[in-house]
Amino acid sequence: MYRCHCQFIPADVLERLACDPTLSQELCKNAAYSARLTQHLLDIRLQTEKLAGFVLENHNLLKLGDNPEVSVFDCKRTQSLPGLQxxxxxxxxxxxxxxxxxxxxxxxxxxxxxxxRNSIDDAGMTLMSSVHYGKKYNNAMWNGLQMIYGDGDGELFLDFTLGTDVIGHELAHGITQYTLQLDYDDEAGGLNESMSDVFGSMFRQWRLKQDAASADWLVGKEVMGPVTRERGYTCLRDMSAPAGEHCLAPQPDHFRDLKPGQDPHYTSGPPNLAFCTACKQLGGYSWETIGKVWYQVMTTAGLVPRMKMADFAARSRQAAGELFGNDSPAQKAVDKGWKKVGL
Ligand SMILES: [Zn+2]
Incomplete structure (x- = not known):
């Protein structure tokens, strides 16, 4: 059994699909391949995370430039990284x-x-993406250095670049790597995954100019393929209803339901719902209010790899007070969000 890191589709979902007797042999085989391939990319990520920690502790004040370069590489369905520029x-x-x-x-x-913020590391880091990675690879991931996108098999999942929330989610893992450095297990892991859903979802809403009330809060909607849709799954996760049956990977929606050792893609349910609830309660654009509160906690708490959810909740209540005033509607909304999930 391998540990999955920062890929978009949780390992157990791919494993479930790989063993699904109602799917064609080819789809099952490819789901298994996608699950295994991710494992081999893990070591790179763990090493770059250590490097990022060292850089942060040694206060790198220099920057590459005011705006990051964006580069795209074509793997041409190979697993050769980064591919041809x-x-x-x-x-x-x-x-x-x-x-x-x-x-x-x-x-x-x-x-x-x-x-x-000046790119992922706030020092102008070049944003590097490799597309057409692997053959019908059913995933996308941040490997610690760059983004990697599979084409999907076209049946279970579509081209992963179709989801702006997928892009935002994976890049946000990079930001976490350069800020809180959250671990990827227990409560810290759930917070790590949730930060990525929060920023992925905000980015999608920002692109669509949607306020908290008109947003659908679905994660992965655009990459669901015809076979998964046929089965009633409209998304991978739903931040407004984490336990919904329309989610391919339904999550617990209350803190008390979290269990030790659970995959972070599931323990992110309560903090996701807390964020979404706070945004809806306050109204307006998520990135102008509650998103700023979350970002403030991310960037001012220092390196807190073992952060507990209650700690993040307390810090966000405090940050809301600092940014918008004590007893402000924003602070009350943050409080309501966390209370809803038992924190
Ligand atoms: Zn992730």
Whole structure:
């Protein structure tokens, strides 16, 4: 059994699909392949995380530039990383290449304009993406250095670059790596996964100019393939209803239901619901209010790899007071969000 790190589709979902007798042999085989491939990318990520920790502790004050470069590489369905660099991705006739460039560039703008953050590491780190990775690879991931996107098999999952929340989710793992450095197990792991859903979802809403009330709060909606849709799954996760039957990977929606050793893709349910509840309670654009509170905690708490959910909740209540005033509607909304999930 391997530990899964920061890939979009949880390992147990792929394993479940790999053993599903109602699916064709080819789909099962590919789901198993996708699950195994992820395992081999894990070691790189753990090493780069250590490097990021060292850089943070040694106060790297220099920066590459004011805006990060965005580069896109084509793996041409091989597993050779990073692949061939596309010189002018913005003009590519390959829609995956072009979309990846455009959306990653938007993510850089989102971080800069909304959070005053200069790329993932706040030092202008080049945002590198490899597309068409592997053959029908059913996943996307941040490997600690770059983004990797599979094409999906076209039946269970579609091209992973179709989801702006997928792009935002994976890049946010990079931000966590350069801020809180949350571990990937227990409560810290749930917070780690939740940070990525929170920023992925906010980025998707920002692209669509949706406020908290009009957003659907679904994660992975755009990458669900026809076979998963046929079975009634409209998303991977739903931040507003984590336990919903329409979720391919339904989650606990209350803190008391979390169990030790649970995969972070499941323990992220309560903090996801807390964030979504707070945003809906307050109204308006998530990234202008509650998102700023979450970001404040992320960037001011220092390195807290073993952070507990109650600690994040307390810090976010405090941050809401600092940013918007004590007893402000924003602080009350944050409080309501955490109370809903028992924190
Ligand atoms: Zn993740």
């Amino acid at each position: 596309i010189r002018t991705p913005a003009e590519s006739s390959d829609t995956t290449v072009k979309r990846t460039y455009v959306e990653t560039d938007h993510m850089a703008t989102f971080l800069r304009e909304v959070f005053k």
